Amino acid sequence: MVPEDWLIYLTVGGIALLAGFIHSSIGFGFGIVAVALLPLVADVKQSHVVVSTASFPVLVMATWAYRKGADRDALLRSLSGAAIALPLGLLAFERVSTSLLTRLTGLAILLMVWMSYRNRRLANREAKPAGGSAVFAGICGGFLAGAVSIAGPPVAAYALSQSWTQARFKAFVNQFLLIVSLYKIIGMAARDLIDDESLVQAGLLAPMAIVGIQLGVLFSRRLSTRLFQTAVAVVLVLIALKFLIRGA
Numbered sequence: 001m002v003p004e005d006w007l008i009y010l011t012v013g014g015i016a017l018l019a020g021f022i023h024s025s026i027g028f029g030f031g032i033v034a035v036a037l038l039p040l041v042a043d044v045k046q047s048h049v050v051v052s053t054a055s056f057p058v059l060v061m062a063t064w065a066y067r068k069g070a071d072r073d074a075l076l077r078s079l080s081g082a083a084i085a086l087p088l089g090l091l092a093f094e095r096v097s098t099s100l101l102t103r104l105t106g107l108a109i110l111l112m113v114w115m116s117y118r119n120r121r122l123a124n125r126e127a128k129p130a131g132g133s134a135v136f137a138g139i140c141g142g143f144l145a146g147a148v149s150i151a152g153p154p155v156a157a158y159a160l161s162q163s164w165t166q167a168r169f170k171a172f173v174n175q176f177l178l179i180v181s182l183y184k185i186i187g188m189a190a191r192d193l194i195d196d197e198s199l200v201q202a203g204l205l206a207p208m209a210i211v212g213i214q215l216g217v218l219f220s221r222r223l224s225t226r227l228f229q230t231a232v233a234v235v236l237v238l239i240a241l242k243f244l245i246r247g248a
Contacts, residue, residue, distance in 0.1 A: 008041050012201065013208040015040075016054075020209035023062060024216025026231055027159075027170035028152030028177065030058055030209060032239055035149050042201065044098050048149040049193055052184050054202035055149075058209040059178040062170075065217050070171035071164075074134040078155055081138025082145070082180050089146020090187050101147045106243030134158060138176070145180050146187065152177060153239065160233065 019033035031051050038047035092101060137158035145151035155176050159169045188194050 016205040016208035017212040020212025024213040050201040054205035066170035069168040077134035078138030081135040082142030085139040085142035086146040089143040092147040106240040
């Protein structure tokens, strides 16, 4: 009979492995998967703190794996938006119900996916580069990072609208997420939201997630650009619908 504590550790490790694999395969998703599943073994708000803390070492590995090719101008513009919005998201995390924030996240994701496909269709008709606002994506991502520990979908939807290659998409999204993750950790520490239990659970998440990242790197090499873009869009829509229907 496995002790209850070990069952919890194994569950956390499995969640981390899956979250890291999905993140590496499609370029984002660690926070989404971990936040969705970690409440099985931890308090909802505690799970957000743990995921945010564990995200930094995981994203360091993911950023290193996809370190080449990011659009620096778009990255700086998106980060400028996130810098403004993330503190507001942290304030919302402390004061607004998690259920409401989660449903608002679903609406934001659907809006960004619709905008990304609209921009790509217009670009194809007019033979111009795809549109979309990196600043707006950064604002949405920064706010959601602070409020619900999920920064990826808005910037992923923006990156999807640019018709970038897999490598460029993943470089842009992971570099954005890494810097936002560090920014959020600093903000949480300033608000005294990180306790010893959070650090222990984050320490369990990070190593297994890094293993998942490496497995995802191998898997994603088998995906064509078109299949990859379709997979990203489908995952975004399914996540959004789940958030809208079920909330936290």
